[in-house]
Amino acid sequence: MSRVLLFNMPFFNLRWPNLGLSLLKAGLKRRGIGCDIAYLNFDLAERIGTEHYTWIADCFAFVLGGERLFALDLFDGLPDDESFYREVLLPADPEMSRDDFRCYQSLKRHIGPFLDQAAAAVDWSQYAVVGFSTSFQQTLASLALARRIKRIAPDVAIVLGGAACEGPMGIELLRQFPQVDFVFLGEADETFPRFVQTVLAGRTPGNLPGVVSRDCLPVDDGRDPSATGCGVGSEMVENLDALPFPDFDDYFERLQQSPLRDEIDPMFFFETARGCWWGQKHHCTFCGLNGATMSYRSKSPERAQNELTHLAARYPVRRACAADNILDFRHFRSLLPMLREARLELQFIYEVKPNLTREQVRSLLEAGLGGVQLGIETFSTPILRQIHKGATALQNLRTLKWFTEAGVEVEWNLLYGFPDEDPDEYRPLAELLPSLFHLAPPLAIGRVRPDRFSPYFQWPERYGIENLRPHRAFRFVYPFDESVLRQIAYYHEFDYADGREPLRYAAPVVEAAQRWQQLAGTVTFRFFDRGDGTLILHDTRPCATSFLTLLTGLDRRIYLACDAGCTLSRLTELLQSQASSAAPSSAVDSADILRRLRRLVASRLMAYVDDHYLSLAINSESDLVGHS
Secondary structure (H helix, E strand, O other): OOEEEEEEOOOOOOOOOOHHHHHHHHHHHHOOOEEEEEEHHHHHHHHHOHHHHHHHHHHOHHHOHHHHHHHHHHOOOOOOHHHHHHHHHHHHOOOOOHHHHHHHHHHHHHHHHHHHHHHHOOOHHHEEEEEEEOOOOOHHHHHHHHHHHHHHOOOOEEEEEOHHHOOHHHHHHHHHOOOOOEEEOOOOOOHHHHHHHHHHOOOOOOOOOOEEEHHHOOOOOOOOHHHOOOOOOOOOOOOHHHOOOOOOHHHHHHHHHOOOHHHOOOOEEEOOEEOOHHHHHOOOOOOOOOOOOOOOEEOOHHHHHHHHHHHHHHOOOOEEEEOOOOOOHHHHOOHHHHHHHHOOOOEEEEEEOOOOOHHHHHHHHHOOEEEEEEOOEOOOHHHHHHOOOOOOHHHHHHHHHHHHHHOOEEEOEEEEOOOOOOHHHHHHHHHHHHHHOOOOOOOEEEEOOOOOOOHHHHOHHHHOEEEEEEOHHHHHOOOOOHHHHHHHOOOEEEEEOOOOOOHHHHHHHHHHHHHHHHHOOOOOEEEEEOOOOEEEEEEOOOOOOOOEEEEEHHHHHHHHHOOOOEOHHHHHHHHHHHHHHHOOOOOOOHHHHHHHHHHHHHOOOEEEEOOEEEEOOEEOOOOOOOOO
């Protein structure tokens, strides 16, 4: 018993390795400790097929559909399937048919045999420690297999870690499930290897930060867990450069062994930073991503480039996604130019604040950006300010336009129902959206949710939130009373203190956004500067007033000048400067410019946002195309 076995359970995505487990393996390897990662998500996918597996992984995450499949193996007495369908699935997806639900139910028969085979396939005499990741609907699958392992190999130390174990959630899981011996409540890069060394030496792990044992559970007396001792306070990694490169070997070996390999286009996740530099200053009101790890820490550019160079050379992938919550803006002066020069055979995906300049967008593309996740949320500046996003509607719009123009994959979400929002903001928003149907549509549209660790969750009364409670899906996954679910749940529901029902005023926006999604890739709005002083606009949006529009003279100059958005006064100054250079005696009339701008806005060729006029067409000969 000298090795460690880490399980990556369903419903983790098949397309990439588990970054957290891969870092733990590399940390153990650095200390001479053998470790294997078992990608059991492949085992289940090979039983039920990639289509069904991906359906559950992608479409059932927020309603815990994957968790319920394993909960039914673990527990008796859960609410029946019909109630789950009516109370959880249909409210989340009104288009889910009875046939869809019967297909979902049919997958239950695979769970028991899958778990039995997984437990029987291992030579447990090799392993002293078994660890489970609890992210992406993995918690109940992990607990179900852990129970089987405890029956077969009671002396093996079983450990849980990951997103579902952060803070009080992990403590409650340990309290409720006797098959678990230890939980890691936060980052485990430094503590897990020390923990394993202690176990392998035959000693009882002591008071390690962020590690809680069954023998040292905090007293359930309402106190802050960090005040109870027993290693509850987690330990953050301060020097990210000191971490090993992640070891993805197990994933790619398992992928090559799988009959599904030809159906999977693999990629990997990497990290150049942890925490959120913006959240340290202004925590977005609905965001619960960082918990106790908000403190921003970034790898040096040299270390980040060396790691990416190593991973790109070792693993046969074309795309790599940053696990960072937010792009370090210092990268524009350091890492991005280095990646541009390195010319790695990788396309990167990054999550960024959408307050970028056109030059910054170009810098990302030149470094190899192939996809971007934009934290847009809405196109209302007053709402964006209320939720502390640190961007304006104008910035959101033009950044979305530029990335669409570049032709890279763009993902963003449209949220509504913020408890402190002004309903009047939704009238101009509903008017605006049809003008944007040629741009990348929202990936998801939904009412805001107060996730654990978010300001909405921490201080609900401050924001007009009442009756904060675990999401209804948790009742269909855990047979526990409300007090226990409050400790375990990450997703929550709530009522508005003022009794509002957001869809009463947000419905036109939601309907327009859904139409936008339906039209994705079928409409265009582009311009071509012919070179003879004529700007040709080609428009197939449903709101188009003309299929073809020709702009010449002052109209052309106005349109090109408003690529990033321009106020009337600034535009007048700019055009006056251009006119003076061309013909010193000429003059530009501000009233004439305003009339032209209003005509362009009325025909939906431009938008008027935040006192700025923004040209909406994307450039057919953009300098942003061809870099990614």
